[in-house]
Amino acid sequence: MAQKTVIEAIREGMDEEMARDPSVFLIGEDVGQRGGVFLASDGLYKKYGEYRVIDSPLAESCVVGVAIGAAVNGMRPIAEIQFADFIAPAMNQIIEEAARFCYRTAGDFNLPMVIRAPWGGGVHGALYHSQSIEATFGHIPGLKVVAPGTPADAKGLLKAAVRDPDPVLFLEHKRTYRLVKGEVPDGDGVVPIGKADIKREGTDLSLIAYGLMLTYCLQAAEKLAADGISAEVLDLRTIKPIDQDAIVATAKKTGKVLVVHEDTRFAGIAAEVMAIIMEHAFDALDAPIMRLTGPDVPAMPFNHVLEEAFMPNVDRILAKAKELAAY
Template sequence: MTSMTMLEAINATLRDEMARDDRVLLLGQDVAQLGGVFRATEGLLERFGPDRVVDMPLAEAVIVGAAIGLAAAGLVPVAEMQFLGFSHQAFHQIGAQLARMRYRSQGRFPMPVVLRAPFGGGVRTPELHSEALEAQFVQSPGLQVVMPATAADAKGLLQTAIRQPDPVLFCEPLRGYRLVRDEVPDGDAPVPFGTARVAREGDDVTIIAWSAAVHVARRAADRLAEENISAAVLDLRTLVPLDEAGILDAVAATGRAVVVHEAPFTGGFGAEVVATISDGAFYSLEAPVARVCPPDTPYPAGKIEDYYLPSVERVVAAARATVKAP
């Protein structure tokens, strides 16, 4: 095990995967010469050369579209969207093309493509740099949506993403890049998709989250412990595929659940989690499932983003209300 930030884990994993498999190549804006605007690809141009670490013109759609072609040619592209907020400019290539190329070609062109995309709030970015768009992508069948919360999972899920044959949107939380640090397994440690992680055990209520919100949930659980409320935290890790059994077991164990995410309330992935619980664990529930997420408003400017994002206090309040519900 080695202590790493999430950014270090991603950089090291990209390096190791490129060394392991010479079909893997990186493409994106500023990924080569600069090493990425967050330095996620630092040192890789020097190590692997300009045919495998490629600075692309400033055009998101052509980055994704070219990755589709590269994959059809037998390569394993790892493309970077500089920010997930700009993936709208590539959405037709992602949703209408990448996600369904295997289906369209009836298996002739599987798409081993990874789209890495920093996203999420709390770092006072300019407009369009912080949006949590994950729910928009889960509606593209064929595309897997992966949301690591820890450095260890960033490595394990990225290894899986690169090694398995279907396209992946790999969302990296901006505010976790340097703040999240944990013990990362050395060598091969791929984390299978569709396996939620129990980030904390608890008996009274289950808080379900993904990506940076997992850390908000954990801090809320610490706070709840001071009130003698024992909160479990379940980190979904991947939204597609979804660990339904993991969710149902975790909720059945406590009978109460709170879902936390950074995307707006209406149509957020929290709604899907609640529906999953309703379908499969309804008779275990002791209280309605609560959602803590931003209102249905655009991602705000920096001075008011703390009002928008789920806070520890709001998660605590929701969990407390859930536990006290009759």
């Protein structure tokens, strides 16, 4: 076990999967010589060569469309979208093609491919380097969507994604890349897709989050404990397929639930989590389910005052959790 950052864990995960399986390769903008704009693939070009780490032209549909074709022909591509905000040109290939290959051929074709995309705000990235896309893509049957929040989960879920027979959208919160450190198990340490994880046990209320908000919720839980409030923190880790059992279990255990995400509010993941609880744990609730989310504005502005006004933070989580605890 060693302490690593999220970005180190992702790099190691890719490196180990490429070493293990010659059909795994990386394609994306600046992933080769440059090592990726966040250095996620630093050193891999030198180690594996230009046809295992491919610098693509600046065209996202090309990155994903070529990856689809390679997956058809026996490869396991990892396609990197440089920022989640730039995934829109590839949406036709992701939604109409990748997500449909298996269904539209009744299983004759399947696409073992990963689409990695750095997402999320808090880095002065403004409207086009801060977006959250998990609800948009979580709505698409045929895709799997994961959003790890710790180094161990990032590495373990990346390995699971590479080995998965279906297309996986792998969301890496860019603020966590170097902010969040943690123990990463030696060896494979595969984390199964579709399983949430209780990151902190508690009895009074449940905080449900993923990505950067997981870190904030854990910090809030620590402060709540000082006030005598025992908060459980459930890390969804996978957005789709969502871990319904884990959500229902924590709701039944504490009877009070706050869902936190920085994605915009309307039809966000919180709405889905709340619906699951209403359908399966209504009788166990001691308070209305609450949510703390980004506001329904197009995206996060550049100015720091506006950015801070957009992002949920530890203080806001704390305030909302106290409101819930007092209900």
